[in-house]
């Protein structure tokens with residue numbers, strides 16, 4: 001679609017040097033004759049940004065002309081990581097920049113290390129969003145990503161005495177060259193207040209009179225495709241005080257408070273919620289969700305109205321994908337705008353909404369589903385609560401037609417959950433409205449169909465699909481493992497595989513080639529030496545690249561079973577301790593590497609991190625074990641740490657209890673870097689097994705269908721044990737009581753006896 005012809009900016013080393021030095025002088029404002037690595041990084045980043053902006057404008061102009069149906073991807077989290085290396089590779093100018101910098105006395109890789117991670121997300125869902133944006137751009141989609149620009153991203157993990165401590169991630173400290181502040185792209189977002197009825201040409205209409213207004217300002221992040229000029233936009237909203245409000249507070253002379261009030265507005269987009277487990281029903285979280293949804297919907301409708309003005313054509317021009325239920329307030333928001341502000345009939349509006357929305361769910365366990373207390377929603381978003389009640393009313397009517405007065409089913413499927421805390425089930429709202437609901441792996445869909453959304457599947461089987469997750473080979477191979485990337489392109493004789501992974505099949509013809517195997521091993525060794533140096537720098541531990549690197553890096557969760565990994569290491573340690581010398585010589589030295597953050601409020605996960613350090617303490621300082629076994633916890637695991645660890649890994653662990661990992665994406669990153677998997681048959685791993693065959697990985701553990709029975713057995717066992725414990729305590733109690741009684745009575749009888757004897761004598 002887009003020819004690769006260059007824009008005005010030239011990419012020959014001389015032009016690049018000039019651009020970089022110009023940015024040193026005019027953007028970073030340092031003398032072009034003396035600047036350090038970080039300033040060089042800033043200058044290079046700005047020169048790359050110029051080239052991104054050029055392609056971005058071309059893309060924008062192209063789609064403005066074409067006016068295609070656009071895809072809008074709503075996500076509260078995007079885990080982008082670093083941008084410099086990925087951008088120069090997708091722009092196809094990495095080597096040119098490396099040459100230009102060499103001639104200026106700098107090394108590209110050294111400068112790339114200067115960049116901090118954009119950690120605007122927690123884990124799997126957030127990184128998947130980033131991989132999907134890279135793929136949408138590379139496949140020339142007219143797509144937009146919408147989200148929040150958090151001032152503080154995911155916390156920095158600092159380990160003190162084996163315990164996780166959270167440090168604020170003020171990532172914008174030195175500015176961010178990869179975003180463009182769009183001061184002219186801003187929208188007012190309303191909160192609180194009341195809903196009034198007003199007459200409108202003979203009819204009644206609802207008017208939301210807000211109690212608070214906050215300004216949403218756009219920050220655009222160009223996302224370059226690989227091997228195309230298509231450069232799409234990730235628009236993130238930041239909260240700014242709105243001028244429209246509390247002017248009167250200034251009048252009161254209470255200036256300070258007025259300013260503080262204004263500042264308060266900015267808190268909405270200040271910090272990312274670091275919890276990727278269950279919804280806490282927090283007011284700020286709800287305001288974050290609505291804030292970015294409202295600004296994004298206003299932006300989309302403004303763009304639509306620029307080209308068309310008939311909302312019946314809206315579904316032909318707009319597709320809206322919800323990344324989990326976190327942005328699902330977009331449904332009542334679009335209804336509100338179409339009915340209250342564009343004066344469409346409810347029916348017209350509902351038809352449109354059902355045609356534009358689709359959503360992905362990433363959760364397996366019902367308790368992970370979001371529920372917003374009605375009181376909270378009613379106070380923060382009074383009009384949206386009304387709309388949700390109206391949506392639920394017509395849904396309940398439809399259900400009654402379908403299932404009759406089956407109150408059990410009606411209450412289970414209702415968007416409104418009665419009970420102690422009356423709540424809105426955001427997943428039910430999403431399913432009722434969206435034309436498509438997808439799980440992120442085949443087994444995930446099975447679980448949704450048979451458990452989580454069973455009723456809905458029986459009602460609307462056609463809505464439920466699965467789209468098994470993937471990862472972008474640009475970041476997770478080309479950027480993070482240039483050695484292997486070069487090797488593959490050499491042996492395939494093309495690098496077309498970077499846009500089409502199926503071409504990797506061609507490697508099969510060379511698999512037996514000793515030269516390829518030698519080169520493969522060499523690449524792995526270089527990556528392992530790099531990883532060993534990183535481990536030494538981060539933990540002070542020297543590990544040998546000759547050892548097997550056994551890795552488990554992901555968020556700490558009980559279902560991901562880092563504990564099982566640690567128990568396996570304790571067992572291995574004990575085995576080696578009790579081994580005779582001859583057997584020890586056969587042991588393959590192993591370095592076990594674990595990394596991952598625990599949600600700050602997740603005590604058990606934090607205990608697992610402490611246990612990992614305690615076990616490491618024992619093993620790593622046991623001279624008897626020496627290099628046969630080491631346990632390393634890598635602190636502050638994030639995207640760029642993963643980019644360094646994965647290419648140097650020999651074995652990676654994905655050992656979740658079957659039926660608990662919706663998909664998992666880490667396994668895919670390790671696989672494409674030639675690392676073996678130690679895994680359970682869970683999530684996407686089940687499809688990986690079918691692709692590569694059981695004999696090419698280490699598979700163990702109960703299958704998805706076996707776990708419930710095992711749990712039940714364990715539960716019965718636990719109850720029996722509990723019962724036995726109580727019984728033994730009771731018996732013990734009885735025994736003690738009896739002994740005591742015996743002793744007392746015997747003492748009593750002795751005293752009594754003595755008393756009698758003395759009295760007789």
Ligand SMILES: CCc1ccc([C@H](C)CC(=O)N[C@@H]2O[C@H](CO)[C@@H](O)[C@H](O)[C@H]2O)cc1
Pocket residue numbers: 122123124125126128275276277278279280324362363368440469661662663664665683
């Ligand atoms: C409300 C707090 C919250 C925040 C984030 C989440 C995410 C949905 C959790 C998450 O990241 N899930 C992971 O999503 C990946 C991408 O689809 C899957 O590969 C993982 O299996 C899934 O655990 C749940 C709850």
